[in-house]
Amino acid sequence: MSEIIINDAVKRFGSITVIKDLSLRVKDGQLFTLLGPSGCGKTTLLRMIAGFNTIEGGEFYFNETFINNMDPSKRNIGMVFQNYAIFPHLTVRENVAFGLKQRKMDKETITSKVDHFLKLMQIYDYADRKPDKLSGGQQQRVALARALVIEPDVLLMDEPLSNLDAKLRVEMREAIREIQHKVGITTVYVTHDQEEAMAISDEIAVMKDGIIQHLGKPREIYHRPQNVFVASFIGRTNLLEGELVHENGVAKVNLNCGYSFLYPRLNDEKDQKIQVSIRPEDFLPGEADGMKAKIVHSVYLGLNTEYYCVLEDGTEIQMVEESNLNDTFEDGHETILGVKINKINVFTLDGSSNLSIR
């Protein structure tokens, strides 16, 4: 079991710097997720931890062990790949046993360890099959068993579920979470799927352009995003511009669409132009106090209905309401949208920091 410590990591490909001065700490036994859009550097960072990418700067540690120049085969990591990377010419059992054989264990130990993990991953019945006879989900289980059986210090997973269909993805992520808990292994998990990240992570680092934008627990990231990028990347949100003023020492938000409300949370901030993030589910249609909106178009999604609305100043917003048998709002309907004030986030005008976090 290990803690992973990364100080000031730098990665360059030629003249392009992909990761600059990135530091983080993954606590022992934690499931830590690197989340971000493609090209954000999450896989690059993971491969630096694994040893498949060179490290141009900074220090990588597993506990006290400095691993920057350690050969990948010496790092004692378990890795699960996006395409599973099962050895096609070996049976399921041989695949899982491969790492143990490299460790020169005796036959009996290998057999018992392999059996244990085959059973744990519920693939014992397929032990003597070749991988091409397995479904994607089963192959992923083989990959996971193969990575875990060597009792690695660290488990690295690179978008392990992205090749599976939606239903299996949910099933497998539960399985991964459960096994990870059971084995208690420090895990770094890479994904671009925010829902997946929310579902399994102890902590998430949201990345963009090689920089960690927000590092925190899933709830913090959704409800108090560090900046506008995180607010709009995690879930969906409406960004409305406005101004922060003070009246008698009480902070007040004046949105450009004409709606104003008191926001005492920012009493200590100075007057400034701001961006306000309001998630679609945080509107309260039909309230007396709120912003005037006209429904333009709606999409019925079963559980919810999405409404596309225009505010008085022409800003377009999205709102989500629980569906009913009869549509509550026809296109063209005008209403007043109240706002769940305690759930909104107020950012500086450039979007770089969240004023609502105290």
Next chain:
Amino acid sequence: MFDLWDAQTILVVLLYVVFLIYPIANLLKLALFTESGFTLEYFQKFFSQSYYSATLKNSFVVSTLGTVFALIIGTLIAYFFTMYSIAGKKTLRIFIILASMSAPFIGAYSWILLLGRNGVITNFFADLGIQTPEIYGVFGIVLVFTLQLYPLIFLMVGGSMKKIDMSLLEAAENMGVTGFKRFYKVILPLVVPTLLSSSLLVFMRALADFGTPMLIGEGYRTFPVLIFNEFVGEVGGSAGFASAISIIAVIITTIIFLIQKYIANRKAITMHTLRPIEIQKPKGVLKVVMHLFIYFVVLVSILPQVYIMYTSFKNTSGMVFVEGYSLDSYRRAFSGMSDIIWNTIRIPFVALILTVAVGVIIAYLTVRRSNVSTGSIDIVSMIPYIIPGTVMGIAFLMAFNNGIADSGILAIGGTTTIMVIALVIRRLPYSIRSSVNALQQIPMSTEEAAYSLGSSKLNTFIRITIPMMLPGIIAGAILSWITMISELSTAILLYTVRTQTMTIAIYTQVIRGNYGVAGALSTILTLLTVLSLLILNKVGRTEDITM
């Protein structure tokens, strides 16, 4: 960090410097320098006398005609095979492949027996008062080239047509483009890159072939024939001139290669096949014409082999066939030439092992460890592809007869070693290609998975990479094997009595007029080829054949 693969890189570079760059550079020196210093005398001699320079034109004429006919026939058959069900398709396919696998000059000598001055067909038609066309010269060479080379086009273009997605054809049909119009409006444009690369391959083979024009060309002399004659000719001191002609040959093939590459790059297409073409049942006239065409072509292309087998059982008296059948020719072949048969197994076998091993290593270096030095290895390794076999033979002989730079080091002239190395260097480009193809289909992450599980680089290469590449390697190896046992143009210059192989023996027996023994040896060679192809069919799929 210096590792195993860096060491391999150095070894490979050394291999190419000694056995490719040095011989070619040496050839250049011989062509440009005499004892009195730098001279262009040899080049002037070549271009000023039409006796020499006409061979250039001749080579171009027969190679171009051979390529065009092979292209038409090969593409048509590939189209029919891709689109329609044909009676006996699998057998036809084997026969077509077989037709391309024998040494071309064997075809040439068989056609002489069939259509030559005293040929069976010639005599048959002469009795009916019909005169058959003159086989010697352009007609004979082009005939042999076409029959020898259309299978290569068929295989490559067929492979490419298979990758066309059915929905493209359906989309064309939807817009009213059907039948033959669809063939040249949709299918042909999609395989243009393959048409180009296969034409190049075929053209290069035709241009470099030495045995065919030598036997059937008579007065019609091509480039490789001239090089050979000038080199082994009775008049001494022609090595320099032969070198100069060789250099001209290499320059020409290089230019053709580069032009093809330029065009191919501009026409490159990537296709994603979700749904392969569904084979249709042909109807009516098309069905009849198609079958007649394919069966006629296949029949004509295996006729030479079959006829030689037939002659091998005929009684001979001196140089002529006489009444009756026996195994005399085989008896004579085995009694005097068992060494030769052994050589034909021994030399290519050692060469094959080396070719496969070096080919896999180079493929790994260029695909997985791509950097400047492996990039240059990749380019250099392709050079033998454009060097005619005769030229390679001369270059090797001049480079190593008295050792490197006449120092006595590596004086391997006349040994088995020089024969083996020549085969290795010549076949490597193909071996590398097939290994590269096999390697590119293995995702990098499979090897990374092995590393992460604690496997060293060498262990991963042996336990994971090689086993995954194996089907591709084996298919490539068997093809290399077949090519090597029928190789003539380099061996003819490098062999000695001790290292003579069957192709050389067949060639010399044919020249001497001992058609019976030549027939027996050819039959043994053909059987060896058929056997190899059958093995290939078992372990791999002939669909995987790439040239």
